Amino acid sequence: MGTIEHWIGGSVTAGVSSRRAPVYQPATGQVAHEVVLAGAADVDAAVSAARVAFEGWGQESLSRRTKVLFAFRELVSRNAEKIGKIVSNEHGKVLSDAAGEVQRGLEVIEFACGIPQLLKGSYSDQASAGVDVFGFREPLGVVAGITPFNFPAMVPMWMHPIAIACGNTFVLKPSERDPSVSNFVASLWREAGLPDGVFNVVHGDHDAVDAILKHPGIAAVSFVGSTPIARYIYFEGVKSGKRVQALGGAKNHAVVLPDADPDFVAEHLVASAFGSAGERCMAVSAAVLVGAGDRLVEEVASRAAEVRVGPGDDPASEMGPVITAAARDRIENLISVGERQGARVAADGRNLKIPGYEEGFFTGPTVLDGVTPEMDVYREEIFGPVLSVVRAGDVDEAIALINSNPYGNGTAVFTSSGAAARRFQRGVRVGMIGVNVPIPVPMAYYSFGGWKDSLFGQSHIYGPDGVDFYTRGKVVTQRWPSTGASDASLHFPTAR
Template structure:
């Protein structure tokens, strides 16, 4: 089979410059290499950033009408070609096509939000703050910004950041995951087709060398990152040390609390959907179900019945769950199943050795369910990022809340209950950034903002929505007085309102 070739996208076109290093891109459903991707050196990154800087100087002066027109054109292209983008995601990530299509839709919603940039970026005006003195605020673009995105959402996560950054008047350098880079190149091509000037949206592929070059480059003014907590901390500390503003979204250990009055069928449906969608490779996946006595046994039975019906296989076939993204990652997740058994958790459903609808060489691991997990076990403490769902028992609401709040992560959580008072108390007391009430994956809509608390977020600003606009712009306040010919003379006193 002839291998594909993926290279950088710079100044509105493919940038084939004879890369010294390359990486392998796999088809997770077959386990075979499907393409080679160029890796950027630090020198390459410098060349791209300088090109973006030149583009940013003119793009920041483009009218709001022009920027809005580009966003509307991008929105139309993605809408019409969503199937092509979803297919590219499935081919390199492995998630089933319906899941990939959902990812595209959620990213498209941020593009639609960016279409409203004339309203989102406007400032405020106050007349006569002092006699014949007016004051007004404006928000201006930063310049060159970097986006470093993860493998699990190769289209949606770039679309959380890129449309808003560009609509605000910045130029973007996107470093996608080297595991599934094609979706980012497609997006960059479509932005160019929509009329975006050359150099405003660039894509560089690579590994840590490319990341470090972006984090330390003096022309990069801001960095948006999504990934594991250790790397998010590194990105935040390195970027801020070099004077950049950074939003670094880290890992998660999301709990779903099920109270005794909950509809257990709905709760079981939600636990399975949120635990095993995208093979658990979601930062918003539910990985822990907290069953409050006395519903634990019945809830576990209902979950296990549903897990048994999940069809694992090639995402391009009629399956519910695809493979994991790489063999290394699959083996790491599988090692947690081994560790859970050794620690004494009850293995209710074992996904190792699953009979998958796909080639035997694919990176398969079926849905796995543990019961009677304790907070000391690694299947609970670690972000596994795979199709492993743990059930922890709690004797009361207070014990369940203490478990959630005691976790170092604070990305997302959910509560299942028919008690409005309990739900309201939970949303007030829980120390987590995104809360679902009878909603298992509480990812906010594009006009709100996405982000967690504690070790799930480094920096003060969440992704997209109003916070995204503020992250990619700087505020400026102007105080203005237009004098008539009869103004007063010199006054060395401190200026005051009068």
């Protein structure tokens, strides 16, 4: 059993904290590694290394930064399969899903490779007589990212490539549940030619999070995770004078209108609800059927029962385990509570045992019909392979149901009517919307983020919002007067 240590200043270090935590292999239920847990001194060491590195990296030319980004992109692409295997081993997701995660991270790296175009400033010639005005953006300094277990490669890549391309130095605190991939990515940054200290990794739990939020040397914090923690990070970070973007949880609805193709809907509901064992903030967890839908429910339940559940490294597996035994127990308890509260279990994934992996953290795809907004399975973010089916009389009732939910991350509508789709997309108060697309994660040249309790702060992540978040603007007003010329006045200056 190996020990996963921090990556600070270009090398691996155990730091000064003596605390450790187990890292499980979810498919077997066994402890595969242990990870060191940072304290305040370890975070300070990472920030100190990043601060020293910023003196040089923040002044590097766009050409130099771009070359490093392109080299990093090639290394991630070349090692995509290895990254996927590391993710699958510690998270549990199947290899094909891990490969998709790496690809979506690569897209953000490719966006960051265009940083010379993204940081082009503005110039106004002769804004006033003999006066020109121009604006440009500069890096913030040392910035930090706190990322979740469900996408241990992709979500950090939503942050650090853009931050580094903009000239910042970065401290990453990944989830302690699946930390190995972050150290491997750090080694790729070094191989790409990134100077030591520009990218650092500190492993840890709440102690490391609090140290990051309180550290005066960190200018900005990015976070993706659950809503309670997002709320905490946002307000604590702002209180410490930091710029914060904090993306929280979700309860994503897929509205199915009567004119939708039932086979298409059933196929995509199963894929979006049970892919990655439902451990996605964009997973569809509530299907809202407008009008009669009993036949569709049975079709979805039948397909759910056929999903091949197994270890992530088995090519035959379509869905892997959830991250921990505690997560599995919580999911299955919520299913039981839903059943007691009146929901009908149309497909039951509880107490699933996979031959040869009996100790693994498996729970199967579950479909609950007749769910109402008052039930716990609807109100809580389950973060597991559970699809709740809710009924609505018409599209307006469905829109009202979505808008009454405290979350506003993602939603989708299945329909063949352009008019209904337009009514839906303009009516729902949600940040990301799919029309016949159940998981509407924006491409890297847009930005990702929800509304309401799914986002704290105004900044979405990656894309144009990411560039703005990791930089600040300067505006210069200048003139070069002739020798001896002066038109100084005590009145407020105005353009001429």
